[in-house]
Structure formats: C-alpha cells, structure tokens
Amino acid sequence: EIVLTQSPGTLSLSPGERATLSCRASQTISSNSLAWYQQKPGQAPRLLIYGASSRATGIPDRFSVSGSGTDFTLTISRLEPEDFAMYYCQQYGNSFTFGGGTNVEIK
C-alpha cells in the first residue's frame, strides 16, 4: 500500500498569502496519478486537481501543483476567504489511498 504523508498538519495564514502544501508518497506514484481535494466542514471532498496537474471544472488558476515521483506540492497563490479548508491528496496509481490532510486555517 502506498502511504501518503501530508505536511504540515496545520497551516495558519492570512488572506492574500501564499499556501504551500506537501504530499509525500512512500513509493513512486506511477504516471503522476495524484489528485487533490478540498473539504469544508459538513461537506464532501471536492476535486481540485487530478493527473497531478489538471484542474477540475471551475477550479481557479490560483491552485497549482508541482512535483513528480514521490514528492508533490499544492500551491494556492493568494488565499481567498473561501480557500480556508482541509486539503487531501490521493493517489490512484496503485489502488487508492489518501493522505491525512492539511488544515489551512485563518491566522
């Protein structure tokens, strides 16, 4: 099983700041088969990015990803009030596993 480790656990930032979230895999993820989700309290996860770099429908371009192999990063260029939420990475190169999440909270 591929284990995904997200860091930091919590990121305290202000609106307008840049957020950098890390997702590290225990082994290489084939074909960059990585997705990112946003989850707000009381809501289901929402797909942000798949295939390591393709934004889902309606996702603004302030969300971007980088990385390959075992190390991936989700960057939110300028935090908007609606961006404060939990973020999860998920790999689908070898079955399916999720990271433990990063909570982006208002500082």
Add this chain to the structure above:
Amino acid sequence: QLQLQESGPGLVEPSETLSLTCTVSGGSINSYTYYWAWIRQSPGKGLEWIASISYSGIPYYNPSLKSRVAISVDTSANRFSLDLTSVTAADSALYYCAAQGGATRLAWFDPWGQGTLVTVSS
C-alpha cells in the same frame, strides 16, 4: 450534471450487515465514462477507499475489507450498493459514494455524494 445521493440506516448493531445505496442522477450508471465507488471517512482512519465497480459490474475491493464487502450495480434503478458484513464500532464513519472519472479502474473521485453517517452501536 452528475449527482449522487447516499441512503441507508444511520444506526447498525454490531455483527450485523451495513447496507447502503447510492442513487445516481444526471447520467447513466451504464455509462462507460465512469466507475462507481464507496469511500468512508472517520476521525481514526481518515479517508479510506472501500470498493469500486465498473459500468459492466466488475468489482474491486480494498484488500483490508475484501472479506466483508460486496458492491453491486442495479442498472434498472440507476444506483449501486454496498454491503459490509460483521460490522464493529470501527466501521462507524461517514460513508460517501462517488464517481470515478477517467473511464478507467484507477482514477480520481468526482463528484461525491453528500455522505451518510453510520454509527455501529447496540
């Protein structure tokens, strides 16, 4: 626009079988474009994939749950279902159904249903 809605009992007794249904609207469950999945979320285990099924009815299971899980499709009702046997308190979680994009067995999950909370307790 594809939408999914879970339904099922909120409370299940230990050792019993948990049965959930996901009704799909805005698209056909027969579509080759999608696979269909169940995922659960709990404070202890986070997000955990349970099972998926292809548009043709081929199931795939999380090895850690395989002995207790069955997923099936009802094309006439445009829905798919999950059965989890011999439940314990560890199976208490928020259960989501989701579509898998990409028309392949291994793909991202989008969209998700709103989730249904299941508590295992006597």
